[in-house]
Amino acid sequence: MASTIMDLVRDIDVEFSPLIVCGIIAGVVFACWQFLFTGLDPREPPEVRSSIPFGHLFGMLWYKAEYVTVLSRKVKQPIYTIRILGTRMYILCSPEFIQRTFANPKAFTFEPFVSTAVRRLLNISEPDMKILLQEPGPEKLPSYAQDIHDLEHSTLTPGAALSQLNDAFQTRLAKSFNEIDTEGTTVNLHSWSRDVVTQAACAAILGPDNPYEDDPTLIEALWDFETDIVLLILRILPSLTARRGYVGRARLRTAYLSYHHTGLWKQGSPLLRGMREIGKKHGFNDTQIAEWDVLFTIAAVTNAIPISFWMLSYILADPQLTPSVRGELKAIVTVKEDGKGGKVLTLDPRMIREHCPILISIWEEMLRFTSQPTLGRYVTTDTVVNNEYLLKAGSVVQIPTGITQSNPSYWGPDSSSFNARRFFKTDKDGKEKASKDEREQEKLQRRAYTPFGGGKNLCPGRHAAANETLSFVAMMIYAFTIENKDGKPFKVIETAPRAAGASVPKAEGDVEVIIRLRDDLRGARLAFAGGEGR
Numbered sequence: 001m002a003s004t005i006m007d008l009v010r011d012i013d014v015e016f017s018p019l020i021v022c023g024i025i026a027g028v029v030f031a032c033w034q035f036l037f038t039g040l041d042p043r044e045p046p047e048v049r050s051s052i053p054f055g056h057l058f059g060m061l062w063y064k065a066e067y068v069t070v071l072s073r074k075v076k077q078p079i080y081t082i083r084i085l086g087t088r089m090y091i092l093c094s095p096e097f098i099q100r101t102f103a104n105p106k107a108f109t110f111e112p113f114v115s116t117a118v119r120r121l122l123n124i125s126e127p128d129m130k131i132l133l134q135e136p137g138p139e140k141l142p143s144y145a146q147d148i149h150d151l152e153h154s155t156l157t158p159g160a161a162l163s164q165l166n167d168a169f170q171t172r173l174a175k176s177f178n179e180i181d182t183e184g185t186t187v188n189l190h191s192w193s194r195d196v197v198t199q200a201a202c203a204a205i206l207g208p209d210n211p212y213e214d215d216p217t218l219i220e221a222l223w224d225f226e227t228d229i230v231l232l233i234l235r236i237l238p239s240l241t242a243r244r245g246y247v248g249r250a251r252l253r254t255a256y257l258s259y260h261h262t263g264l265w266k267q268g269s270p271l272l273r274g275m276r277e278i279g280k281k282h283g284f285n286d287t288q289i290a291e292w293d294v295l296f297t298i299a300a301v302t303n304a305i306p307i308s309f310w311m312l313s314y315i316l317a318d319p320q321l322t323p324s325v326r327g328e329l330k331a332i333v334t335v336k337e338d339g340k341g342g343k344v345l346t347l348d349p350r351m352i353r354e355h356c357p358i359l360i361s362i363w364e365e366m367l368r369f370t371s372q373p374t375l376g377r378y379v380t381t382d383t384v385v386n387n388e389y390l391l392k393a394g395s396v397v398q399i400p401t402g403i404t405q406s407n408p409s410y411w412g413p414d415s416s417s418f419n420a421r422r423f424f425k426t427d428k429d430g431k432e433k434a435s436k437d438e439r440e441q442e443k444l445q446r447r448a449y450t451p452f453g454g455g456k457n458l459c460p461g462r463h464a465a466a467n468e469t470l471s472f473v474a475m476m477i478y479a480f481t482i483e484n485k486d487g488k489p490f491k492v493i494e495t496a497p498r499a500a501g502a503s504v505p506k507a508e509g510d511v512e513v514i515i516r517l518r519d520d521l522r523g524a525r526l527a528f529a530g531g532e533g534r
């Protein structure tokens with residue numbers, strides 16, 4: 001109780017000082033003035049006004065992260081401006097404009113969004129924040145943010161460090177698969193797959209002796225933190241309004257700190273060790289390093305875990321797909337005697353791209369269909385895009401990728417539904433089947449396809465995400481039968497509204513299933529080539 005009161009006092013103290021209240025009033029007056037009197041430059045994209053005053057603001061409050069997507073579907077313009085409380089937002093719905101902004105990261109930057117969120121999430125002081133983000137000074141030393149960016153891209157692009165991460169993921173995943181009861185295990189598929197894949201993803205980043213192994217309830221704490229992240233960034237009485245996330249964050253902080261103090265970080269991934277080294281170089285203490293590690297873990301699981309569940313669900317819901325996928329997976333699976341009277345089934349995820357075109361098509365379609373982030377960029381300098389429109393410094397660019405990723409002129413009349421074979425490119429003999437027109441269409445699609453964002457901030461974890469999802473789904477489909485507990489045909493469950501900042505929505509509710517090893521594999525141990533446990 002006493003600690004709750006202290007939390008409250010701390011929140012109020014931070015958020016509602018007289019200075020901040022005056023600031024808010026001044027901001028509102030300024031915003032109203034802007035709204036009523038400031039015109040747009042004629043070279044700016046056309047303005048879309050709402051029919052009622054402050055309509056866009058209400059729209060944002062109502063639809064949250066989805067508002068610009070909902071509005072863009074109605075407006076049907078390639079580029080337009082809206083104003084909310086005096087801030088200009090340019091909404092980009094055409095691949096042409098989107099690619100131009102990706103190509104100019106100096107003028108259109110993502111960093112202010114990250115730094116504001118991180119500062120508020122971790123309570124970093126202004127001076128520390130300056131150190132964090134400082135531009136290279138006269139000595140030309142890169143900032144912490146730049147060092148981390150470079151590290152992420154070097155350790156997560158194909159190479160030795162990524163292979164090590166992938167192998168560690170698969171080793172831990174195989175352990176969970178081998179724990180499934182031979183007679184069958186009844187689970188809630190959504191929460192079970194979330195826990196199994198999270199456990200493996202954390203082992204990949206943090207190493208085999210990580211806090212989640214000692215205390216699996218930390219998985220729940222991680223997802224509580226992830227779910228409440230927007231409320232924690234807003235910081236309006238977080239100990240009350242985001243209680244679960246608030247407590248989860250504190251538990252994770254303590255657990256990661258102990259992981260660093262006890263030296264367990266030494267068996268972590270090259271990425272994790274690199275983050276620690278960079279933190280130390282920039283003068284961070286262990287608590288700050290631990291907090292960054294927690295945030296990175298969130299970035300690594302927030303989209304990859306839900307998409308694993310969706311991909312498995314869409315395959316299970318189509319009776320034709322399971323046999324087709326199993327058929328092509330045969331080429332990458334071996335079953336051998338293990339020398340101890342048993343057998344071991346080994347699946348090699350590194351061969352999926354070459355041998356499993358249907359599975360790859362499903363993965364790419366899954367990304368198109370579910371990963372529809374609204375990307376944000378801050379305009380740092382007045383810039384003309386495409387020799388056509390002026391985007392003014394101090395404004396915000398919003399890119400609702402759901403618009404381009406479901407536009408029928410790029411994707412055809414079935415653009416708003418899931419089509420497992422949309423990206424299937426080879427005929428039975430493995431020859432390219434695309435005609436010239438189809439190849440032109442593919443070019444358009446490639447420009448309209450941004451499930452991982454783009455430009456300088458293109459998701460560095462995209463290769464790891466592909467490995468995680470494909471390894472999980474491939475083994476689930478190949479080695480197990482998965483049936484609804486109530487005996488009815490499997491159906492894809494509802495999606496929850498996409499959270500602000502998330503690319504992939506989570507599921508609403510759950511579905512109870514029985515997972516059983518296939519009869520012909522009874523007694524076999526499951527393993528991945530690359531991962532241990534063979």
Ligand code: HEM
Pocket residue numbers: 110114149152156299300301303304307371373375376451452453454455456457458459460461462464465503504
């Ligand atoms: C299917 C799974 C995933 C999806 C759909 C996804 C999507 C995204 C998107 C849309 C962005 C923002 C890009 C932009 O603004 O242009 C992003 C950034 C990021 N993602 Fe992912 N991501 C996934 C998995 C992962 C994984 C597995 C990791 C780590 C292992 C990861 C680490 C990051 C990081 C560190 C950033 C920030 C990059 C920066 O600011 O430069 N992501 N991701």
